[in-house]
Amino acid sequence: MVGTNDSSQGNFILLGFSDFPHLERILFVVILTAYLLTIVGNTTIILVSWLDSHLHTPMYFFLTHLSFLDLSFTTSSIPQLLYNLSGHDKTISYIGCAIQLFLFLGLGGIECLLLAIMAYDRFVAVCNPLNYKVIMNPHLCMGLVSVAWGCGLANSLAMTPVTLHLPRCGRRSVDHFLCEMPALIQMACVNTAVIEGTVFVLAVGIVLSPLMFILVSYGYIVKAVLQIQSASGRQKAFNTCGSHLTVVLLFYGNIIYMYMQPGNMSSQNQGKFLTLLYNMVTPLLNPLIYTLRNREVKGALRRLLLGDREVEKE
Numbered sequence: 001m002v003g004t005n006d007s008s009q010g011n012f013i014l015l016g017f018s019d020f021p022h023l024e025r026i027l028f029v030v031i032l033t034a035y036l037l038t039i040v041g042n043t044t045i046i047l048v049s050w051l052d053s054h055l056h057t058p059m060y061f062f063l064t065h066l067s068f069l070d071l072s073f074t075t076s077s078i079p080q081l082l083y084n085l086s087g088h089d090k091t092i093s094y095i096g097c098a099i100q101l102f103l104f105l106g107l108g109g110i111e112c113l114l115l116a117i118m119a120y121d122r123f124v125a126v127c128n129p130l131n132y133k134v135i136m137n138p139h140l141c142m143g144l145v146s147v148a149w150g151c152g153l154a155n156s157l158a159m160t161p162v163t164l165h166l167p168r169c170g171r172r173s174v175d176h177f178l179c180e181m182p183a184l185i186q187m188a189c190v191n192t193a194v195i196e197g198t199v200f201v202l203a204v205g206i207v208l209s210p211l212m213f214i215l216v217s218y219g220y221i222v223k224a225v226l227q228i229q230s231a232s233g234r235q236k237a238f239n240t241c242g243s244h245l246t247v248v249l250l251f252y253g254n255i256i257y258m259y260m261q262p263g264n265m266s267s268q269n270q271g272k273f274l275t276l277l278y279n280m281v282t283p284l285l286n287p288l289i290y291t292l293r294n295r296e297v298k299g300a301l302r303r304l305l306l307g308d309r310e311v312e313k314e
Helices: 002-006 021-051 058-075 078-085 094-127 129-135 138-164 181-186 193-226 231-259 265-292 295-306 308-313
Strands: 012-014
Touching: 012 078, 021 058, 021 078, 021 265, 021 295, 058 078, 058 094, 058 138, 058 265, 078 265, 094 129, 094 138, 094 181, 094 193, 094 231, 138 181, 138 193, 181 193, 193 231, 231 265, 265 295
Parallel strands: none
Antiparallel strands: none
C-alpha cells in the first residue's frame, strides 16, 4: 500500500536530452519545424479526403484515420518535449504523465491494427477487384476501424494503470523525453517480471500479429501481380500498394530496431533518438509518401486549389 501511494504522488522529471545540453536548442528548432509541418501535412490529407468526392473510397477513409492518428500521436508528446527543451523545467505532472502514457500506448496500438486493415484493403483491391466495392462496403470499413480503435484503447486501459501503480520508492526521474512504458517500468523498485511478461503477450497481439497479417497479405498481392500479363497493369498494381508498403516499412522498421536494442546506457540514449524518430519522422513523411506517390491525391489537391474547370483545361 505504501508503494502504491508513493507511485501516485507528485511530478515526474523527464530527463530527455539533458545529457546533451549543447543539442537542446538545435533540437527545439528542428522538432518545432517538423511538428508544424506534420500538422499541415496530415491536416491537408484529412481535408482533401473529406472535401473531394473522388476520394470517398475505403482506401482514403482509412488514410484519413491514419493521418488523424499521426496528428494525435505526435501531439501527445511533442508539445511537452518542446516545453522541456525551451528551459530548465523538465517536470511533468502525474496526470500529464498518465495521459501521455495512455495516448502513446493506445494510439500506437491502433496504428498497428489500422496498417493491417489497410493491407487487407489493398489485398482485396488487387486480388479481387471485381468484388472490391461489395466486400469493402461502408459498414465493414467502419466496423474494422472501430475494432482497431477498441482494441488499441483496451490495451492501453489495461497497461497504463498497472505501469503507473508500480512502487518506485521515491524515484521521480524518467530517463526519457516522454512517459514511455519501458522507462517507467525501469524505475520500479520491485520485481517486474510478471508485468514484462504481460507486456510481451500484449505486444504479440497488438504489434506482431498485425505485422504477420500484413506480410501474408502482401505475399498474396505479389503473387497476384506477377500473374498480370501487361507491364502497365503490374506497374499500376504496385503503385496502388507502394505508398502503404513504404509506410509499413518505415513504421515497423523503427519499432523493431528500437526494441531489439540491448539495455545499456549507449543504447538508452540511442533509444531516445529512435523514439523521437518514431514520433516525428513517420507522421511527417506519411503525407508526403501518399501525396508524392499518388496521382489521385495530387489531382484532388489541384482541384481544391485551382478548381475543377482549371484542372480540366490542363
